[in-house]
Amino acid sequence: MGSVIEVEHLHKSYGGTVAVDxxxxxxxxxxxxxILGRNGAGKTTTVECLVGLRRPDRxxxxxxGRDPQRDHAEVTRRVGVQLQDSQLPERLRVGEAMRLYQSFxxxxxxxxxxxxxLGLAGRERTPYGKLSGGQKQRLSIxxxxxxxxRIAVLDELTTGLDPHARRDTWDLxxxxxxxxxxxxxxxxxxxxxxxxxxxxxxxxxxRVLVTGSPGELIARAGQPTLEDAFxxxxxxNA
Ligand SMILES: Nc1ncnc2c1ncn2[C@@H]1O[C@H](COP(=O)(O)OP(=O)(O)OP(=O)(O)O)[C@@H](O)[C@H]1O
Numbered sequence: 001m002g003s004v005i006e007v008e009h010l011h012k013s014y015g016g017t018v019a020v021d022x023x024x025x026x027x028x029x030x031x032x033x034x035i036l037g038r039n040g041a042g043k044t045t046t047v048e049c050l051v052g053l054r055r056p057d058r059x060x061x062x063x064x065g066r067d068p069q070r071d072h073a074e075v076t077r078r079v080g081v082q083l084q085d086s087q088l089p090e091r092l093r094v095g096e097a098m099r100l101y102q103s104f105x106x107x108x109x110x111x112x113x114x115x116x117x118l119g120l121a122g123r124e125r126t127p128y129g130k131l132s133g134g135q136k137q138r139l140s141i142x143x144x145x146x147x148x149x150r151i152a153v154l155d156e157l158t159t160g161l162d163p164h165a166r167r168d169t170w171d172l173x174x175x176x177x178x179x180x181x182x183x184x185x186x187x188x189x190x191x192x193x194x195x196x197x198x199x200x201x202x203x204x205x206x207r208v209l210v211t212g213s214p215g216e217l218i219a220r221a222g223q224p225t226l227e228d229a230f231x232x233x234x235x236x237n238a
Contacts, residue, residue: 035185170192193214
């Protein structure tokens with residue numbers, strides 16, 4: 001299985017704050033790869049460097065063999081991104097947002113089908129500002145997938161979703177991966193990581209503490225669940 005993402009010794013500071021100190025990992029074609037860590041660990045900065053939204057200070061990032069900075073247009077066309085707290089204009093209708101995003105890609109997915117898969121059927125005419133928090137979240141997932149990406153980067157995939165919507169979204173993500181799409185998932189929700197991820201990089205203070213399957217992390221920490229393993233491995237007093 002070839003790797004589609006290669007990150008080597010990534011470093012990124014904001015002024016005096018080191019957000020990412022030294023992060024390396026690779027993601028294989030068709031994997032669901034989790035990035036886990038405490039608040040402020042450097043997860044979002046790492047994925048922003050992956051998708052070309054931030055320029056690393058040091059280190060290399062390769063996505064589908066490309067440099068996300070130098071080959072920005074190509075990486076953007078093949079990588080779908082759902083970032084934390086993304087906002088759309090309040091009055092933009094769901095259908096308009098979908099059409100706008102479809103226009104960025106050569107072979108976009110069918111909007112109605114995707115909206116139906118995300119439980120947003122019949123919402124085409126609803127303005128963004130009138131959607132519930134969970135509906136906004138699901139629209140952001142639809143927009144990340146509308147370009148039929150080779151890689152989807154999803155930051156806080158199911159935050160704010162009720163348990164039904166969360167399970168539907170997990171099924172959707174599993175189905176998308178079954179279609180050959182590689183998924184990078186940033187999450188704080190351990191049952192989600194345990195259920196979905198093939199491998200996980202656990203990041204702490206801008207460094208990778210450990211990489212492995214959920215089972216390997218649990219075994220390594222000698223804990224019963226991934227949540228216990230997470231707390232144990234990232235606990236400052238452990
Ligand atoms: N634009 C910015 N300017 C200055 N500092 C920043 C900026 N973005 C992030 N940071 C800092 O960099 C560090 C890493 O932040 P980052 O958002 O990458 O972490 P995270 O792991 O995604 O956190 P969370 O789980 O809370 O979303 C934090 O100390 C944060 O305060």
